Amino acid sequence: MVAKIQFIKAREVFDSRGNPTVEVDVHLTDGSWGRASVPSGASTGDKEAVELRDGGKRLKGQGVLTAVKNVNTEIDSLLADQSPFDQARVDALMIEADGTANKERLGANAILGVSMAVARAAANSLNIPLYRYLGGVDLELPLPFFNVINGGKHADSGIDVQEFLITPIGASNFRIGLEMVADTYHTLKKMLKDKGLETAVGDEGGFAPRLKSTEEALSLLVEAIETAGYEPGKDIAIAMDPAASEFSSDGVYNFEGKKLTSDQMISYYQEIVGKYPIISIEDGLSEHDWDGFKKLTEVLGDRIQLVGDDIFVTNPEIFQEGIDKGIANSILIKLNQIGTVSESIAAIKMARKNNYTTMISHRSGETGDTFIADFAVAMNAGQIKTGSIARSERVEKYNQFLRIEEELGNSAKMAHFDVK
Ligand SMILES: O=C(O)[C@@H](CO)OP(=O)(O)O
């Protein structure tokens, strides 16, 4: 007998910032089941699907009991007797029942928790790993991007740029890449200490030293890579997520004590890309600055990867508009920005069709759930960012890749990054 969904049970648990979030168990008629929990962002895009919070839509720290109740009552009845193997139908039923454009009635956190847990339950019922269930064969591991210096909304370091990431582009496999990054991370820690700078970490496990400028952070990274014995730009390269929506208002960028225009920001990026081994910049400009983002793409798009996060919010409709306008050449994929596994897959397919690269992403508030690791392999996504190696809710995901790499054995490959 092919298994059906028997019942669904959600509960409130806590994420890595101590905020309530949704965890869902999906039970099947054959006795197998799957569990998933939902992450939560701090620097959220305005058009993200709505994370339902008790007594207010986006207030952090508030409970998710309404979202939990929506799963345990309405979604439980809606999906009873449905096939867990028809992910598209399960997701479509929830989207239809919600009835809003941004999932604000049932809550994207309720819907995504169920969507992911259904996939896990289906994989468990077939007794195969999640990445196999979602991806089949011919899979490769993504190139990981590690956030080693935290700023913006993720730390009190006073740095405007939210994330400075390093990526082992020269590594021959995932394990070696992880080792190279660990070396560099420990070297950076020692360097910070020697310079009398703080080594406490931010929300994503990157250091949060009080630095004066972006360039100071970039120089520190180059020095750490070299001191660890690697060649910057060849073995290990740098990426940034300024999350520029957070420091811009009314078309002005309040950056490092100055008020800059979009054009000035673009010139600044050109300058630093010429000076440092930067291969990727995410959200270099505000999600409201589409003209600027287009210009940025014209100026730097053939030299580096330009990732759209807040500007596309993993939303296939908004992304299509961005593609038509020539904005960015890469998309960040966050499942909770759109709220279902199926719609996230649609955004990835759209990227592939239009020659955009894809980077799967964690949120700054995470749980121990490693869903995105399996998802990134299954989708052959090419890239992932899931923090540094100093917070277990992030390390768990990197460790999951090590397990997958071991399982894939000789056929395990890591995605290559085309440095221009
Ligand atoms: O901006 C980002 O890319 C993310 C993840 O690093 O941050 P948050 O989850 O706070 O939106």
Ligand SMILES: [Mg+2]
């Ligand atoms: Mg971002």
